[in-house]
Amino acid sequence: MNEIFENFSKYSKIPIGIVSILGTLIIGAIVIRIITTIVHRMLIKSSMDPSSYVAIIRAIRILLWILVGLSAVTAAGINPSPYIAVLASAGAALALALKDSLSNVAGGIIILFTHPFSKGDEIVVEDVSGIVDYIDIMTTKMHTFSNQDITIPNSKMVNSIIINRTKNDLVRVDCKFAVSYNSDLEKVKILLNNIVKDGDILLDSPAPVIGVRDYEESAIVWDMMVWTRTENRFKAKYYLGEQVKAVFQKNGIEIPYPHVDVRIEGEQESEK
Helix, strand or coil: CHHHHHHHHHHHCCCHHHHHHHHHHHHHHHHHHHHHHHHHHHHHHCCCCHHHHHHHHHHHHHHHHHHHHHHHHHHCCCCCHHHHHHHHHHHHHHHHHCHHHHHHHHHHHHHHHHCCCCCCCEEEECCEEEEEEEECCCEEEEECCCCCEEEEEHHHHHHCCEEECCCCCEEEEEEEEEECCCCCHHHHHHHHHHHHHHCCCECCCCCCEEEEEEECCCCEEEEEEEEEEHHHHHHHHHHHHHHHHHHHHHCCCCCCCCCCCCCCHHHHHHHC
16 A cells, blocks of 8 residues: 555655545545445344434444544654644543533433433423434434424433333323313213223223313313323324314213303492
């Protein structure tokens, strides 16, 4: 390889040091591209979560570029030892200056090993909800249901409470419905149970929970807690809301709404 660089330098009249550095960088870039492509194909065939691919490939690319840089310096006939010592000394100061960034990198490593979520999971982090796209070295990328991008530092992901809404196959859908005080409670309960039985996307096991939740000023509030498959959770909620209204209306069950009685006392006094 050195002979090739020397011949090129001789005919191009470019200093051998510059030729060696440029040649090593070009060859290194080609090799890095080949290696990262192979790694990406291996990751696809593996059982690893797809959300971790970006972080792993990026970390490998950084390490390979460091090796290529050292090789380029060596190929130019420069002893890299003094530079490595200087970089090591500067590394401590750089680590202090970039401690937040390093904590994000550490957080990314923790996420890759603990797997609190996977690509495509719907998660909630400090009241921010979204669907996971991928885990990068320093951040986790997500998007909302309205397709807005979300970027969260990995250190915050590690140090926050994460709610994973789609990790399990089954999920419970909780609804509340109100009926008037003159309603037959037994009839209401039978109607709500029939709605669950007639729903194809609703499950009999685990058993649904249906009962009176509270007595408010103008209504009796019922709880309706029904299980469904996670992918059907939105459909189940909409189905319950629509069916309860239709069934109550068909069977004469009143759904109360706020009433306001207005009395005009001034007119009564004037009549006297």
